[in-house]
Amino acid sequence: NAGVTQTPKFQVLKTGQSMTLQCAQDMNHNSMYWYRQDPGMGLRLIYYSASEGTTDKGEVPNGYNVSRLNKREFSLRLESAAPSQTSVYFCASSEQGALNTEAFFGQGTRLTVV
Amino acid sequence: SQKIEQNSEALNIQEGKTATLTCNYTNYSPAYLQWYRQDPGRGPVFLLLIRENEKEKRKERLKVTFDTTLKQSLFHITASQPADSATYLCALLMDSNYQLIWGAGTKLIIKP
Numbered sequence: 269n270a271g272v273t274q275t276p277k278f279q280v281l282k283t284g285q286s287m288t289l290q291c292a293q294d295m296n297h298n299s300m301y302w303y304r305q306d307p308g309m310g311l312r313l314i315y316y317s318a319s320e321g322t323t324d325k326g327e328v329p330n331g332y333n334v335s336r337l338n339k340r341e342f343s344l345r346l347e348s349a350a351p352s353q354t355s356v357y358f359c360a361s362s363e364q365g366a367l368n369t370e371a372f373f374g375q376g377t378r379l380t381v382v
Numbered sequence: 383s384q385k386i387e388q389n390s391e392a393l394n395i396q397e398g399k400t401a402t403l404t405c406n407y408t409n410y411s412p413a414y415l416q417w418y419r420q421d422p423g424r425g426p427v428f429l430l431l432i433r434e435n436e437k438e439k440r441k442e443r444l445k446v447t448f449d450t451t452l453k454q455s456l457f458h459i460t461a462s463q464p465a466d467s468a469t470y471l472c473a474l475l476m477d478s479n480y481q482l483i484w485g486a487g488t489k490l491i492i493k494p
Contacts, residue, residue, distance in 0.1 A: 308390065308486055310484030310485050310487070311426070311482075313482070358426075370428035370431065371416075371426075373425030375424055376423070
């Protein structure tokens with residue numbers, strides 16, 4: 269089993285460009301998440317999907333959109349990248365929300381916006 | 383709003399000793415607390431979960447305690463090894479929105 273797979277691993281964008289970060293999990297998990305991790309700060313939730321067909325905003329959703337394509341896949345889109353979106357992005361999944369279950373993370377996407 | 387504090391300074395421990403990391407939170411107690419390990423360039427990996435009605439949890443050389451009076455969790459690694467060197471993150475689950483809130487992590491360095 270691959271677990272949680274994110275693509276790409278690295279990306280450089282120019283300000284104003286758009287891109288989509290892809291995430292897929294093969295553990296049949298219901299819930300999926302997108303986080304960003306910045307130096308000196310904890311992981312911050314951007315969006316999450318508690319189950320297939322639903323998405324909700326997290327702590328820092330501005331400038332992002334998501335799509336839960338099916339149970340396996342959850343993508344994150346930056347419509348018009350800004351330097352403030354330079355960060356490491358992690359996708360995660362868990363069996364049933366965050367209740368009593370561990371989260372499994374992908375290896376991350378390191379995004380630089382210049 | 384709930385805040386989590388982990389020591390931002392790296393913790394240097396001699397191999398074989400016990401490493402103790404601290405996670406403090408403000409406001410009301412979470413439903414449970416999790417500890418993760420993160421290696422450079424990798425995503426966090428789950429280690430242990432402790433619920434608010436549990437005071438201690440163990441897994442092999444790892445031990446977690448949860449003191450709701452002090453609003454603190456301690457994470458212990460006994461007989462530490464250089465391979466334990468990593469950043470350790472704590473995360474709290476809040477009942478109100480079922481979302482995890484994360485600390486910034488503490489970097490642990492085990493010296494041979």
